[in-house]
Amino acid sequence: MLKTYTYPKFEYRRPEDLDCTTVRRHPVLIVGAGPVGLALAIELRLKKLSVIVIDEDNTVSVGSRGVCYAKRTLEILDRLGVGDRVVEKGVAWNVGRTFFHEDEVYRFDLVTDPDHERPGMLNLQQYYLEEYLVERAQAVGVELRFKQQVLSVDAHEEGATLEVQSPDGRYQISTDWLIAADGARSPIRRALHLDVEGHVFQDRFLIADVLMKAGFPPQRWFWFDPPFHPNQSVLLHRQADDVWRIDFQLGWEADPEVEKQPDRVIPRIRAMLGAEHEFELEWISVYTFQCRRMAQFRHGRVLFVGDSAHQVSPFGARGANSGIQDADNIGWKLDLVLRGAAPQTLLDTYHEERAYAADENLLNSTRSTDFITPKSPISRVFRNAVLELAEHHAFAQRLVNSGRLSVPACYTHSRLNTPDLDAFAGHLTPGTPADDAPLPDGSWLLRQLAGGFTLLYFVDPGRRVDAEIAALTALVDDDISINLVLVAAIGAARSRYDAHHGTLYLLRPDQHVAARWRQMDLTRIRAAVRRACDLH
Amino acid sequence: MPLNLEPNFHEPGKHYLHGFSPGDEFYELLIKMHRPLSEAESIKVNARLILLLANHIGDLSVLREAMTIATQCATQE
Numbered sequence: 001m002l003k004t005y006t007y008p009k010f011e012y013r014r015p016e017d018l019d020c021t022t023v024r025r026h027p028v029l030i031v032g033a034g035p036v037g038l039a040l041a042i043e044l045r046l047k048k049l050s051v052i053v054i055d056e057d058n059t060v061s062v063g064s065r066g067v068c069y070a071k072r073t074l075e076i077l078d079r080l081g082v083g084d085r086v087v088e089k090g091v092a093w094n095v096g097r098t099f100f101h102e103d104e105v106y107r108f109d110l111v112t113d114p115d116h117e118r119p120g121m122l123n124l125q126q127y128y129l130e131e132y133l134v135e136r137a138q139a140v141g142v143e144l145r146f147k148q149q150v151l152s153v154d155a156h157e158e159g160a161t162l163e164v165q166s167p168d169g170r171y172q173i174s175t176d177w178l179i180a181a182d183g184a185r186s187p188i189r190r191a192l193h194l195d196v197e198g199h200v201f202q203d204r205f206l207i208a209d210v211l212m213k214a215g216f217p218p219q220r221w222f223w224f225d226p227p228f229h230p231n232q233s234v235l236l237h238r239q240a241d242d243v244w245r246i247d248f249q250l251g252w253e254a255d256p257e258v259e260k261q262p263d264r265v266i267p268r269i270r271a272m273l274g275a276e277h278e279f280e281l282e283w284i285s286v287y288t289f290q291c292r293r294m295a296q297f298r299h300g301r302v303l304f305v306g307d308s309a310h311q312v313s314p315f316g317a318r319g320a321n322s323g324i325q326d327a328d329n330i331g332w333k334l335d336l337v338l339r340g341a342a343p344q345t346l347l348d349t350y351h352e353e354r355a356y357a358a359d360e361n362l363l364n365s366t367r368s369t370d371f372i373t374p375k376s377p378i379s380r381v382f383r384n385a386v387l388e389l390a391e392h393h394a395f396a397q398r399l400v401n402s403g404r405l406s407v408p409a410c411y412t413h414s415r416l417n418t419p420d421l422d423a424f425a426g427h428l429t430p431g432t433p434a435d436d437a438p439l440p441d442g443s444w445l446l447r448q449l450a451g452g453f454t455l456l457y458f459v460d461p462g463r464r465v466d467a468e469i470a471a472l473t474a475l476v477d478d479d480i481s482i483n484l485v486l487v488a489a490i491g492a493a494r495s496r497y498d499a500h501h502g503t504l505y506l507l508r509p510d511q512h513v514a515a516r517w518r519q520m521d522l523t524r525i526r527a528a529v530r531r532a533c534d535l536h
Numbered sequence: 537m538p539l540n541l542e543p544n545f546h547e548p549g550k551h552y553l554h555g556f557s558p559g560d561e562f563y564e565l566l567i568k569m570h571r572p573l574s575e576a577e578s579i580k581v582n583a584r585l586i587l588l589l590a591n592h593i594g595d596l597s598v599l600r601e602a603m604t605i606a607t608q609c610a611t612q613e
Binding site: 364367370371375376377378379382386389393394395398399401404407410427 | 540541542543544553554555556559560562563564566567570571573575578582605
């Protein structure tokens with residue numbers, strides 16, 4: 001097994017703290033070098049903060065795990081500087097096909113609106129994403145401490161002090177802010193005796209990474225009750241390197257140890273693919289999942305991100321994607337608080353906005369799970385009736401739920417938004433992530449956003465706006481700097497933003513819309529920036 | 537008016553960001569309603585539900601069309 005990928009061994013360096021007589025204090029310490037912890041570390045480092053990441057291991061995730069990365073995640077990875085690598089290696093897809101017994105009953109296309117740089121979804125084994133993120137983190141100067149385990153945490157009003165076990169002995173380390181990106185079983189969450197509320201789903205799934213040369217198109221294929229795996233569901237995804245990911249639903253009674261044996265797995269795959277396809281197994285695992293979240297993601301100076309804060313069922317690819325959006329949400333807020341530019345209460349809005357997102361993810365993934373795994377005979381009767389009707393009728397196709405795929409949450413109720421004063425059509429209300437659009441020079445709108453607050457200024461081509469630009473440029477020198485980006489009010493940019501000549505959108509550093517206006521008013525723009533920073 | 541076979545779930549005053557959300561909400565309500573019921577009770581509840589909804593629709597031509605589609609599916613099995 002494991003033929004296409006060589007697991008890197010990241011270098012362990014003896015931590016300087018071992019040789020210090022006093023406990024060193026750092027601004028930010030992230031525990032967990034998974035996709036979420038690494039994304040946040042890179043984000044903070046790009047903002048020139050010093051960042052340490054501690055991880056027990058010295059390699060990447062074993063097996064494909066996360067697999068599906070949504071358009072919004074790819075856009076975030078672009079800003080972090082790994083998007084191109086991920087997209088080049090991964091397999092882009094937009095079409096999902098759903099089968100019941102032997103018949104196709106439903107087909108969806110994620111990008112109904114073309115003209116986005118990034119695809120609706122991209123499949124890539126999690127180990128590649130982690131490898132690219134580690135390399136990027138090292139390149140930008142994140143201090144990565146591999147093979148080090150947190151033994152204890154003392155959280156207090158000014159930060160946290162941790163005891164860490166390294167291969168060369170124990171040391172203490174102190175931090176102003178502690179980020180727990182340490183996964184579903186979060187040792188930090190446990191050490192602080194914090195609860196995570198929800199429940200385990202009584203079902204088991206076999207996942208296999210299979211190496212094969214198959215001519216199937218890059219699409220998501222989902223089967224309900226197929227002849228080759230009766231009464232259960234099966235999911236097929238194409239990944240990089242001709243590795244295919246197959247998820248077989250097994251039911252709660254299945255014995256995970258028995259089901260993991262290749263002599264059990266191979267016949268299942270052969271039944272699915274038919275005798276003509278040769279394949280090799282790369283990785284096998286059996287998993288169960290939970291749907292739950294912490295009541296609070298912020299506990300004083302300790303912040304929980306990704307799986308440590310919330311866990312969802314895998315249907316809909318809402319785990320890794322929401323975790324990376326957590327990092328996206330918290331990075332700029334932590335930066336402003338650490339610089340003293342914003343109050344600590346700004347970090348409460350991390351919980352408010354991302355708990356809202358987690359609830360949306362939990363709701364959707366729980367609904368998918370209830371559709372995929374009917375819990376009673378009557379529930380199964382309804383499920384199958386939907387699938388039968390879906391073959392011919394649009395209303396039933398809409399009800400088929402094999403996973404509602406990750407889309408970013410819109411923080412429409414966030415207190416950081418400035419409500420509209422002017423009338424706007426379209427979906428980009430305050431709180432919504434900025435939409436991409438092609439620009440006349442062949443580049444993309446989201447690529448123009450540098451990472452701080454940005455003011456998009458829409459201008460009709462050919463119209464002189466020298467005086468307005470001169471006035472808006474002054475905002476760059478504000479305490480909280482605002483970058484100005486001129487956008488030609490034509491094409492997809494015009495329609496998506498419902499932009500006229502002179503329309504302005506204020507975007508937060510995470511590219512969510514903070515405010516928008518039809519007329520330029522520097523006082524209003526500055527007030528909106530202060531509001532988005534929770535300054536009163 | 538013929539039987540509407542296009543997606544039609546909605547709630548007055550409620551705005552949905554995703555087309556699938558109102559249908560998913562209906563389906564969740566349906567399954568939750570059945571969750572505490574025994575199979576025999578579920579059959580009775582389904583019957584009452586059909587009668588209530590049929591009366592609400594009222595138009596016999598629509599109901600006839602729905603019955604035809606529902607039984608067509610059954611004969612295909």
